[in-house]
Amino acid sequence: MASLYYRQILATVLLVSLAVGSISCRALASNEEFFGKIAPYPGNVLRYITGDEPESLDPQKTTGLPEARILMALYDGLVEYDPKTMDPIPALAERWDENSDSSEFTFHIRKNARWSNGDPINANDIVWSFRRGLAPETLARGASLGFYIKYAQAYNSGALFIRDPQTNKFLLESDFARASEAALPLSEQPVTTVKEYKPTEQEPTPDADTPFHQFMHSPARLTLPGDEKSRNKLLATDAKLQAAVTGKEFVKVEGKDIGIEAVDDYIVRISLSQSAPFFKGLLANQFFRLVPKKAVEQYHELWAQPGHIVSCGPFKLKEWKPYNILTVERDPMYWDAANVHLDEIQFFPTSDLPTALNLYKVGEVDALYNHTVLNAWVEFVRNKKDWMDAPEAVTIYININTTKPPLDDVRVRKAFDLAIDKETWIKWRRITKPLPGITPYGIFHDYPLPQGSKFDAEKARQLLTEAGYAVTKKGDGTYQCPKFPVNQVEYLFPTATSNKIMAEYMQAQWKQNLGITVPVRAMEFKTFVDARSKLDYKGFSFGAWSADYLDPFTFLSLYYTNENDNSTGWWDKKYVDMLNEANRTPDPSKRYQLLSKAESYMLESQPIIPVETGAVNWLKKPYVKGMYPNAGSLFAWKFVYIERDQAKWDYSTPSTAN
Secondary structure: OOOHHHHHHHHHHHHHHHHOOOOOHHHHHHOOOOOOOOOOOOOOEEEEEEEOOOOOOOOOOOOOHHHHHHHHHHOOOOEEEOOOOOOEEEOOEEEEEEOOOOOEEEEEEOOOOEOOOOOEOOHHHHHHHHHHHHOHHHOOOOHHHHOOEOOHHHHHOOOEEEEOOOOOOEOEHHHOOOOOHHHOOHHHOOHHHOOOOOOOOOOOHHHHHOHHHHHHHOOOEOEEOOOHHHHHHHHOOOHHHHHHHOOOEEEEOOHHHOOEEEEEOOEEEEEEOOOOOOHHHHOOOHHHOOOOHHHHHHHHHHOOOOOOOOOOOOEEEEEEEOOOEEEEEEOOOOOOHHHOOOOEEEEEEOOOHHHHHHHHHOOOOOEEOOOOOOHHHHHHHOOOOOEEOOEEEEEEEEEEOOOOOOOOOHHHHHHHHHOOOHHHHHHHHOOOEEOOOOOOOOOOOOOOOOOOOOOOHHHHHHHHHHOOOOOEEOOOOOEEOOOOOHHHOEEEEEOOHHHHHHHHHHHHHHHHHHOOOOOEEEEOHHHHHHHHHOOOOOEEEEEEEEOOOOOOHHHHHHHOOOOHHHOOOOOOHHHHHHHHHHHOOOOHHHHHHHHHHHHHHHHHHOOEEEEEEEEOOEEEOOOEEOOOOOOOOOOOHHHOEEOOOHHHOOOOOOOOOO
16 A cells, blocks of 8 residues: 555645646546547648657658657658558558568569659668668667668678788687587578578579679678777787787778668668568668658758758648648658548647647647646546447656666666555556566566566665665655765656656655655656666666567567667677577567566666556557557558547447458
8 A cells, every 4th residue: 555655745746747637527527428529620731739849850850759659641662551451561662571480581662752852762761771770870769770770780780890901801700719609590591591482483593693682691790899909909808819810901890781781773682690570560660761862962961941841641741840840741742642642731730738638628739749648637538439449559667777876786776666556556557557677567468577666665665775775764764875875866757747746756656655756857858768778767767668569579579689679788699699599589479578587687787767657558549540549559541530520430439450
């Protein structure tokens, strides 16, 4: 049961959240069928609240959901998310081939694809876009999503190949504790041994064996850090390696080396360094959506601004007034323009939930982004016919900066986790469930979820004491931890009402159970995500991840590297090896078991504090059709339309079953 102290804190937070909105409980309860006005707006226009102001319209510079929603209107990728299931469906690629262990994919590009300026799109545009996103100078936070592509991570990190100037041959990974060739994915086995590659009838057989393809199937080259200090540190620990590189040439890994090839003008082949059954679904992510070479090279960092932007999606930019409105209009150059239903989408940026709900209630907007119904109003809204309710592939957690004291000590990290009464938090939240790890409930039904830690304040205090920060009980029954360096920690979160409430709850829990008052600090979203990804925070930061594709690996891969969206600084080679073993396993059930084992291993190191599994929680007018409460709350806007026949409206949550 929650203590009196906690109930007072929660009551205060609840009153504040109610006070900032003008919707009363009586007003909420007054509409018996829908939440507010339901008359369609004149014209074929969708008005949508998308969350925070977008950081950028460059799809390779952002990783946030507010941007993803807009970028899905402006840009196409090789594939798109199915509007119901989020499975990959054809987009710029009309079809694709996949080898038997999912380590090589061949995409066939539409011949009628166009940029918004009318220029044709071909395979070379796709190769250039991928190389640009992975280029180190692009500074793409989502670049790690492409690290499955052969040599992509080496290119992104500025790594070096090692070449013998006498023989012109490169040093190989297999010469330095490399696993046996039998364990390699097919994409790293010599082409002559790959029997599973079966080109379609439309693809000439010789295309399977270009010189670049032979290079991709040659034994993997050894790479070393491009940074001299890091390279020397590594060489100092390996006498065999140090001797091997003596007298050799360092050759920088370039974009032309990564495993993506334009076989011809309309065939793109992607070779991976590992088996990745989920890879084709990942390609719908904003990072892999096409960017225009001409515009980027002409306008550089300004290319995605009004007046310069060139796009390739179902819509093109019409107007952008920052912090006010962003409007896109149907692009007549789009390859499937005849099947794009809306003339315009008006995106309104706001993270103030009472404002969003008020605008929806009076009929000024037609739909809201996910998690917009405040906890205090859920009971009044959840029975309305326009409330969306479904499982969600989203997890909410707290990142821990494991690189800085005092949280570089795993005992301290575990103490702060154990000191949070998550069950009470979940009961108050009403629509979420406790999160045991990083993989959510209710999405991957055959996945054995790890057992998370349980609330144990006494054990938390013991761990802190063992770490050198003694927790003692005062005469009034409260706790104190005088030696803990509070000035070295804080809780950083993006400015949204729900995030503030969560931050204050965690602050209260740590104060109550550990005697430590962790400062909380709000930051504008686009500034926050940059600071978090650079580990430019001390202590804790709000974390949330929405699936890029529907496979547990989309969550587990956050810690596959210590770069980009890891946001904790934690990395462990054993964890990476466990994930790789799982992805090489063809049996789906056994693969899930191995992934779950890796997740449990990661949780033992406590780089995060799991908090809750999200649930879909948003509103849309019944006349908005083709917009489904899918697990990622990402919508292929070309399928959305306004239905004016009331008999065809949605009078309940539309099904996501195909």
